[in-house]
Every structure is written in structure tokens, then in C-alpha cells.
Amino acid sequence: MGGAISVKDVAARAEVSVGTVSNVLNRPERVSPETRERVSAAIAELGFVRNESARHLRAGSSRTVGLVVLDVANPFFTDVARGVEDTASAAGLAVILCNTDEKSTKEDAYLELLEEQRVRGILITPAEAISDRLTELRRRGTPVVLLDRKAPGRDQCSVSVDDRKGGDLAVSHLISAGHRRIAFIGGPLTMAQVSDRLRGARTAVKRAGLPETALIVETTVGLNVAAGRVAVRQLLTLAKRKAPTAVFCANDLLALGALQELSQQGFRVPADMSIVGYDDIDFASAAMVPLSSVRQPRHQLGRTAAELLIEEADKAVGHRHRQVVFEPELIVRESSTRVRR
Amino acid sequence: MGGAISVKDVAARAEVSVGTVSNVLNRPERVSPETRERVSAAIAELGFVRNESARHLRAGSSRTVGLVVLDVANPFFTDVARGVEDTASAAGLAVILCNTDEKSTKEDAYLELLEEQRVRGILITPAEAISDRLTELRRRGTPVVLLDRKAPGRDQCSVSVDDRKGGDLAVSHLISAGHRRIAFIGGPLTMAQVSDRLRGARTAVKRAGLPETALIVETTVGLNVAAGRVAVRQLLTLAKRKAPTAVFCANDLLALGALQELSQQGFRVPADMSIVGYDDIDFASAAMVPLSSVRQPRHQLGRTAAELLIEEADKAVGHRHRQVVFEPELIVRESSTRVRR
């Protein structure tokens, strides 16, 4: 990068001042057509490319936003990310996508990096609780919108889906299909999404007048396919009369893992075990047994979150924080259809 | 962002010069323990966070790399991205993930953005041909490593998988299972991955002594699930005696789409139609009918590419460009097992 071209070089070549070059770049109408032409030619000939760091340093605000998610390999998040990207790029903003693997240490490192970059704002699905770093960062002035997680108070924007309702929908459906022992697979419970879905499941059990023990909670250490397989292996160690006849998984990756493990061990779905997942990712309908799942408006989640962030970043004063909550929808497929047993 | 804290504020608070603050940050051993302590305290009290743009402007090189892929929603690329991220973050670099949707215009816009950011380097899976912008950008000094695409010459790093071999493996397998009319689904053919896989397929057909017409080429406009469904609908319009008995898809998303469409129209896989996909994404084995697929070392592809990029960026002189080519591996599952017909 020894000979990077700067405005100074362009100015020299076009025989104008650097201020004029900047004007051509930013307010071309203030420059006479003749000069503008000459400067443009110099830019093209030299292959000049603006240095965003310098612009940013002067301007004080950058053209990027940070998107911090739990797992980019989860299609739920890539769909959300596309929504974010659509909105952001329409506003001329770039997105830095960060992956925490549900680990606070990685989250922390990325938040530091994003703050050093002075990003315009951050969209984040926090791993576990909301960290001190996030609180501090917000206090210092970086706009933050919570994604797929409801803000605890009214002083912050968030975009989420009603997870309790979703859990309720899923388990009510299983109960009305005749199931009386239902497993909940998901974890860690420190994640609001997981605990809310579980809470919704409990509500459904209670409403149906079933004992609390009707819900068997199998906590996992992750929200991926591998964790789903492990969880099912655990459940299969239960005595027959205690074993569940259906499982509700906190997301579709877990559900796909559960499905794989069950098939491999010779169990039929839904005959021997019904499954309901969560997110309704595209692969859910294409699974070995098409998965019932609780659908979330993924793309819109991302779009709305980005819109809120941009609004907050643009008018620091006079911005009213909002907590948007979308409604989930149960999609019933073969994995949970009633079977004569 | 009115009251952002700068080194100046820290210096004032700790009653030292700005140079000393900088030394505490970058070469703490040169500062006496006492002063260091005082400065650190001031940093903590004021909540000072370095401004990366300013550092970068002075230093001349940034701490980010760009990763430009065709589709973040494709698990192949998210797995590659994780590989890239692992290596990059170990080297203290952040990754900006950009999504082109296979469109040159989006690719162009992102390349401009990345160059303005003065990224340390770029990893890219080009949409279609290698654009002028990419060539120029490289000429101006930004290191570029081609990802999942072999460099045309020896003057550039690339990491790819032998796609011709992969296509050959897939179709040879189908031929030896008795198929005599095989469809190839994929597109656009301007993409090297697609055309190479097709070329490999042709090689297999020729080697088996079959006529060229044994391969029915169905070009798609994308490499996603929807395109796979459309392609199958096209194929099903063929007269029975011309219709294929197997399809080889240029990636697994197409294959999943094909599988969905076939099932929906009442065809059985593999009895009525065999399928082989490409990439062996995790969902391939969990599909309605477990998919045969050509596996690529996705994670390693990303890791290796990032390593090459870092090497090239670190020693601009004395760097030897390398073209790494991995071997694909055929994984046979139910979707292409031989069936008595």
C-alpha cells in the first residue's frame, strides 16, 4: 500500500486545491462544470479511492453497523441477517456480522471491536444476560437495538417475537393431539428465548389441567443439531412409563438433531414420538419427516430492527424507544400429526 | 456522540501528555509503573475507548478483512465463513461479511466499500467472471484471495476444490448404478463452479462410452431451493422416453428443492428418480430422503484461504502466490442407492 493515492495527488494532477477535490466528491453542484470534469478525470486516471477512515474521523460517525448473533450457521439468523442487510444497504450502511457461539467472552470481544470502530449502531441477540459492556457502551452513546429479545425496560429499542405465546402454541397443539408426557428440549435456560418458550409450554400444560410433571425438561448446552441428538439420547434412558411421547424443541436445529437420532435408533416420527420445532427454517419442511414448527417473521425481524436502529442513530434526540413484538404462528406438518397408537 | 472521550481527555485527567497515554496503550513497558497505573485509572474512570479510525489513519492498515460470498443463507458459505472467522480472529482481525446474491452489481458495490475501508485484504467467491473492479483493486495493492474458485494464473492466491473431479465422481456413480439418462441441474453456466461440475459430468459420460445426449442440461438462474424446484418442473415436461432417471445438482440447495418438488408431485426418490447433490451440507443427511452428495472441506477451505490472505498481507514482498486445490469426496446415501425397477 506504499503509494496509495490521496486527494492531494488528485488535486495536484487536476491543478486545483484539495478543498475543490472534496467539493467535487461531496457537493459537485458547487463546482463549475469545467473544473468538475478535470477533477473527475484526474480521479479516474489515478484510480483514487476515498479513505473511509479519514472521512469518518473528520465526520465523527461511520457508515457501518454491527450485527451480533448467536450462530451464523443457524438459518434463522442468516434470514434475519438478510433483512438487516436489505435495510442497511438501502441506507448506505455496511453490516459487520459477528458470531458469538452463545459465548459471553466472544460477545465481549466483538462489542469492544465494534465500539472501537465507532459503528453507527449495534443490533444484538445477547448471549445470556445483558452484559455490563453492552450497558456501558450504550451509556457512552452507541445506539443498540435488541434483536429477538425483548428489552427489559422502556428505555431501549427491541424487536422480538412473543416466545411465551410460541411455546404455548406448540405445546397446546401437542396436548390436543393427545400427548400427556411432553419433553422440552433446549438450553441454556439463561437465554431469554429458551426460558420464555419453556414458560409458554408450562402455561399450556397448566391450562390443560395436567400436572407439572407432564413436562419433562431436558436442558441442552447449545441450540444446534448435535445438542438435539444428545438430548434425545438422554430422554431415551427414561423408563418407558415415564418417557415422553412428544418433544418440543426450542429451535429447529435441535428438532432436526432429535429427528436424526430417533430415526437412527429405529423410532418412527410421529408414530413413536411427535416433534415440534421452532423458527420454521426452510429446511424444516424438507426434513426426513417434515417438521411442525413455530414460525417467526425472520426477515421482517431483521428489517424492523435495522429500521429502528437507523432511526435511533439519526435523531439522537427526540427518538422514542420502541419495543416491537411480533406474533408467532404454528405450522403443523407430519412430525406432529395425530397417529393411532 | 457529543462527548466522546479521547486520549486528550485521558491525558488531562491523568496529568500526563497524550504521548504517554499512547505509550501506556501500545508499549506499556516504556512507562513507569506509577504513571501507567494513573493512566489506566483515568482510562477506566472516563470509559475511554480507542478510535480505530484514527489509529488506522495513522498506521495505514486496518484490522479488518472482507469476505464476499454468493449467498449467506447457503450453509456451504456459512461453514466456510466460520473457518475464515476462526483464523482471522486468532490473528486479531475482524471479518466484514458481504453477500452478493450472485449479482455483479452488488459485488461491485461491496468491493468499493471494502476498498474505501482500506481492508487488510479480501476473500471472494466472484459472481460470474472476475470483474474489472477486482483487478484494479488488486493492482492498487489490496491483497485478494479467490475462494472456491481457482485462480486463472499463477500471480494470485486461490483456494478451491476440484470441481471437475467432483462432477465426475457424482455422475460416474449414477452411471454405475445403471442410469442412462441423467440430468444436470445448475446455473448460471458463467459461474466456474457450475461449469466445471458440468464438465466433470461430461467427462464421466464420455468415459462410460455413452452418447453426449445421455446428459440433459437444465440451466437454472440461481443456486437455491426455489431454483431446484423450477428445474425439476421443467424436466417433468419431457416425454417419458427422453426423461432422465437421475439428476445431479450443482449444489445441495438445488437438490433439496428438486427433492421437494418430486415428492410433492408424487415421485419417489430414489425409485423413480435418483438425486446426487453437491457440498454435503449438514441438512443433506437430514433430508426427507437422505441425500447423496459430493463433500467439500468447507471449514478448511475458509481457514486456508484466510491463512493465505494473512500471509500475503503481512509480507507484501517475498510472498509466493499459491493455488491450493482440495479433493472432493462422494458420500452415497439413500437418494441414489440402486433400486430394482
Place this chain on the structure above:
DNA sequence: GAGAAACTATGAATCGTTTCATTGTTCGGT
């Protein structure tokens, strides 16, 4: 106890761009 060596801290210059007060020009109106 003098001088050298080692250690600390300083502050001005620098990176590339934007901004804005200022200067220089042209032109229309009276």
C-alpha cells in the same frame, strides 16, 4: 563526584478528508 548510560515523559508532526471563513471573479443593474 563527574560523566555516561538508562530511563521517562513530552509535544509537535503526521495520516487523509471535510469544512468554512476568506479571497478572488464575473456579471447584472442602475
Place this chain on the structure above:
DNA sequence: ACCGAACAATGAAACGATTCATAGTTTCTC
């Protein structure tokens, strides 16, 4: 022919961190 307005272009200051030559102290050695 003069004035003021409108228009063009200028160049220095500013953004925040880093660097480096230099100045100021302390410590060590003979």
C-alpha cells in the same frame, strides 16, 4: 462606471491516535 450579489476556488484548521526526536531525571560506574 460603480456597487453588490452570486459564484468559484482556496487553504488552514480540525478530527484522534501514533511516532519520534528531544529534553529532563535518575542511576550507575570508575
